[in-house]
Amino acid sequence: MEGPVADAEAEAARISTDSDLMGRPGQPWDRRAPFWVGMAGAAGVAVTVGLVEALVTVSSVLVLIGLALFIAVGLEPAVSWLARHRFPRWAAVTTVVVAGFALVGGFLALAIPVLVDQAGQLVAQLPGYLQSAEDHNSLLGQLNDRFHLQQNLDQVLSGGSLPNVAGGVLGAGAAVFSALGSTLIVVVLTIYLLADLPRVRAGLYRLAPDSRRPRVILIGDEIIAKVGAYVLGNLAISIISGAVTVIWLLTFGVPYALLLGLFVAILDLVPVVGSTIGGIVASLVALTVSPLTALLTAGFYVLYRLVEDYLLVPRIIGRVMKVPALLTVIAVLLGAGLLGIIGALVAIPLAAALLLVLREVITPRLDRA
Numbered sequence: 022m023e024g025p026v027a028d029a030e031a032e033a034a035r036i037s038t039d040s041d042l043m044g045r046p047g048q049p050w051d052r053r054a055p056f057w058v059g060m061a062g063a064a065g066v067a068v069t070v071g072l073v074e075a076l077v078t079v080s081s082v083l084v085l086i087g088l089a090l091f092i093a094v095g096l097e098p099a100v101s102w103l104a105r106h107r108f109p110r111w112a113a114v115t116t117v118v119v120a121g122f123a124l125v126g127g128f129l130a131l132a133i134p135v136l137v138d139q140a141g142q143l144v145a146q147l148p149g150y151l152q153s154a155e156d157h158n159s160l161l162g163q164l165n166d167r168f169h170l171q172q173n174l175d176q177v178l179s180g181g182s183l184p185n186v187a188g189g190v191l192g193a194g195a196a197v198f199s200a201l202g203s204t205l206i207v208v209v210l211t212i213y214l215l216a217d218l219p220r221v222r223a224g225l226y227r228l229a230p231d232s233r234r235p236r237v238i239l240i241g242d243e244i245i246a247k248v249g250a251y252v253l254g255n256l257a258i259s260i261i262s263g264a265v266t267v268i269w270l271l272t273f274g275v276p277y278a279l280l281l282g283l284f285v286a287i288l289d290l291v292p293v294v295g296s297t298i299g300g301i302v303a304s305l306v307a308l309t310v311s312p313l314t315a316l317l318t319a320g321f322y323v324l325y326r327l328v329e330d331y332l333l334v335p336r337i338i339g340r341v342m343k344v345p346a347l348l349t350v351i352a353v354l355l356g357a358g359l360l361g362i363i364g365a366l367v368a369i370p371l372a373a374a375l376l377l378v379l380r381e382v383i384t385p386r387l388d389r390a
Contacts, residue, residue, distance in 0.1 A: 084363060085203060089210035091367055094245055095252025096121075096215055114216045240381055244374045247342060251370045254338030255290060258329060262289040262296055266303060269321055273314050275307045291365045292353050296326060342373045 037043070052058075076083070096117055103113035214221065222241070229237040263286025270278035285299030300322025307315040344352070349369055356368030 084360060085206050086210060087367075088363055089207045090214055091248065091370075092207070092211045092252065093214035093218055094248045096211075096249075097218055097245065098249040098253065100215060100218075110219070111216065114212070117215070118212055240377060243377060244370075247373045247377070248370045251338050251342060251373070254334075255292070255366075257337055258333050259286045259289040261333065262286055262299070262325070262329065265325060266299070269318070270303065270307075273307070273310065273317065275303070275310055275314065275318070277306060281306060291357075291362060292349065292369055294353070294365075296322070296329060300326070342369060344369055344373050344376065348372055348376070 099117050100110075100113045103116055104110060108116065222245075226234060226238055226241065263282045266285040267278050267282035269275075270281055275281070281299075281303050285296065285303060288295035288299040300319065304315050304319040304322065307318040349372065352368040352372035353365050356364030356366075356371070358364070360367075
């Protein structure tokens with residue numbers, strides 16, 4: 022047999038010896054060859070694209086995990102306080118979780134009957150509102166003439182739009198179930214993270230090099246303290262805003278006071294813009310009483326906004342966060358643009374963490390450069 026294969030077989034028999042049965046290895050491939058450089062670059066791009074697609078696919082789950090971690094860090098000061106008073110970790114976590122469920126359950130037990138009653142009153146008074154909208158001399162009628170409210174409502178409820186309304190109702194129901202499922206996931210993850218937070222904290226700190234780990238621990242614990250102070254402080258300010266809203270609206274006889282108070286309290290969790298939007302809605306509802314009541318309600322919310330910004334926030338969370346007002350507004354806008362309400366909620370503590378890293382890590386390096 023002759024040919025390339027026969028020549029290769031002869032060469033294989035020649036290089037096979039007792040010490041090297043398979044022959045000596047040849048020259049290694051040149052990893053700097055254009056082919057291998059191109060292959061490595063293409064593989065890197067493919068891996069990067071795959072990771073990005075994977076992150077986009079599980080982005081909603083990552084948001085829920087991040088929110089649960091955020092809440093767990095916020096509740097950690099209460100658990101640590103109980104642990105310092107000779108509570109075992111499991112008992113401290115159980116106490117905080119049970120207390121949280123008790124507060125939420127008690128609030129719902131008190132609020133739901135009143136909310137249902139006020140919602141029924143709203144439904145019962147809708148015909149009167151519609152009749153008032155047809156009266157061109159009333160305030161609601163003038164608004165109807167200007168903005169064509171009744172005409173738009175008739176178009177929505179017309180026969181051709183009923184499928185859209187039904188689809189909207191089904192979509193709203195699906196959204197409610199999705200929100201309930203997400204809430205349940207966040208609650209369960211928060212409990213698990215709160216129970217294992219020391220272990221999670223230690224695991225994250227192990228990722229830092231040993232020579233830099235002590236400083237990473239100091240900076241990380243400071244960030245955790247800021248997040249905890251912000252969560253508890255923001256919750257306290259939200260409760261205050263809801264309480265003063267209910268008191269004000271009850272004093273002036275504005276309907277649906279508890280419903281509006283709950284609405285304002287939830288919105289006030291969103292910094293900067295939350296209480297403002299709630300005040301606008303409450304003022305619009307106060308129009309059903311009188312224009313003077315609406316004007317007084319709007320003035321009350323302007324005054325409360327000043328009190329919250331310059332008295333409550335600085336005293337409750339401002340000393341810990343130390344975030345400039347301009348950066349607060351920018352952070353909230355960026356957070357809301359990226360992740361909606363959740364982004365707006367976590368924007369300020371994230372901005373405070375970035376400021377801390379900038380002050381302690383980046384700025385000193387730039388000064389030494």
